[in-house]
Amino acid sequence: MPEDMPLNSLGLRKPPSQTRVVVAMSGGVDSSVVAAMLKDEGYDVIGVTLQLYDHGAALSKKGACCAGIDIHDARRVAEEMNFPHYVLDYENIFQEAVIDEFADSYLGGATPVPCIRCNERVKFKDLLETAKDLEADVMATGHYIQRKSGDNGPELHSATDANRDQSYFLFSTTPEQLEFLRFPLGHLPSKDATRELAAKYDLVVANKPDSQDICFVPDGNYAGVIEKLRPGSAEPGQIVHADGRVLGEHKGVIHYTIGQRRGLGIGGLEEPLYVVRLDVDKKHVVVGPKEMLATRTIPVREINWLGDEPFTSRKEWQLSVKVRSTRPPREAIVRPLSDTEAEVELLTPEEGVSPGQACVFYAQDHAEGDSRIYGGGWIWRG
Template sequence: MASATLEVRALNSLGLPKPPAQTRVVVAMSGGVDSSVVAAELKAEGYDVIGVTLQLYDHGAALAKKGACCAGRDIHDARRVAEAMGFPHYVLDYESRFRDAVIEEFAESYLAGATPVPCIRCNERVKFRDLLETARELEADCMATGHYIRRLEGPAGPELHMAADPSRDQSYFLFSTTREQLEFLRFPLGGLKSKDETRALARKHGLVVADKPDSQDICFVPNGNYAAVIEKLRPGAAEPGEIVHVDGRVLGEHRGVIHYTVGQRRGLGIGGLEEPLYVVRLDVDARRVIVGPRALLATRTVPVEGVNWLGDGPFTARSEWPLSVRVRSTRPPVEAIVRPLSETRAEVELLTPEEGVAPGQACVFYETGGSRVFGGGWITRH
């Protein structure tokens, strides 16, 4: 009796069981060096590459602003890379989606005294939801981006891990990536050790963007002036009010709560006092900026909602998870105890208090002493 033989198909470099030429990859191209290198490398490996760039906003002067990730110049650069490498490139008009899903919430969050992170919402609601769906409609096998983060296969499926280069790691901005999205996404740059490697690859392919500087600002916020954008979106939003010490003393007047964030010290306009003062709270309803000594910024308990859990079992399977958390993108993870209150809410106890923990920021969960990202949630008020 002949024994049945099972055909074992080798996986390509993207972990899919078919030759590169038969593997269609949609590459999200911002016009910067990172996503351009991803597209060029995959094309050179023989993949069926389709480049897609999103037209997300038209903000007057911002449209021609260098260093903004979604400006008209960047669309032009993405198109030039696609032409040089010989793959199709499409520009999709997502302005209304971006305005509804990202910009409007950004404005409302600031007006409510929070400190939002619109880049996370853009990844979550536009790039990894709407664009990913478009990639499926284009019959792609996966979608690749230029983000610095790693997708590794684990015993329970794909896992999210920090980038090999800690200085480039973008895991804070991608914590809300779901398991279903992770099945379809690929991050080819996550294993590179430095940005120099990325630029070297760009030069190898002769890309016009090889020496293009990285974008620094939020794409729809020219010159980092958040308040100006809010005032344009919500005329009359910057109403003046009092700057009040935590002990009740009125110390001065401010130009509008939207000009201040928790932890801010500079630009308060209340000099001449013996102790340095920081913004410790924003009372939006009373239009008050509450200031106090630095010690009041230290927070040990952080309430979190909108949790996206990327652990192997249910989030509520344990009463507490010993993890590390990051409460701002610029800070390293610190040890904490994460206590689930429901599938989407948690209380996070920081073993060492952190300063300037602000509502609207993300609290991202990490494996203590390791690289795995366990998801995270949004910091709310106590």
């Protein structure tokens, strides 16, 4: 294409009609709006939905994605907007790449975030390769995050609407993937704006509720899923105070998470106690006062770096980091130990930092409006 041709809305110097876009469709409002919007703009749209687990078991579950009625909804949107739609059976890949690790990580006393692994190992890996096989120019998703052009290539930025921002779950997106990906909803001011677009295109999913929890964990019952995946995993043990006192019995370490206070079953004590450590080998749930939850130094590995300079080009980086999806980024010093490992020092200690969670890197002055994401890694020991 001639260099003087203006960029289309996806940043390519091609007419929309000659630009093929694969849209990852979960059956929800967000990805449906992306597909409809791009089709309306004249792009060559192909919708792809992944069946990630037994849809028969999920047909009646509200708030899931990628199964049962959601596949049906995605297909209906494609029919309404007149573009091709494919359903790919990714059950085995999802089981191996996401569910099995989730179970093993949980049994190891960690607090895993399978949605990140799903994006990293399934949607932005296998599905992205499928999009290229379909000769797509780009792949678009309904995630609330922004891709911006920088001096050194595309950059990842938080969504305009902080309440919808999904950057914590997308930190492992690589620079190579970012070249191919597009996120058309990231600049919208609110979810209401997305639903207005759904109404504009008269989509059948316009009023569909948002998905909640982890798609393969019905009703948020993590322990119940783990027991099904790993029979016999809920072995009883002792609830032990950090000073060594045995305070009671529990029905399995998998029923507890770091920072938990309620439901410990050890009432009658003068001080409020929290789960501060899970000792899987001894089958101990270790509890202690709230101050024991405070963490200042966090070891991080499997780092995906999205900065302009090599990660190890500096002895330390002044950044903000987020150690839980529901918490705001906090100022920190990130000290590289290798290309993929670092020690993160929080300037203000955080409570309830748990192995298995992600530590995501943001611009130091994120709170002042610098929305750039510098990648992140996985917290690997408490």
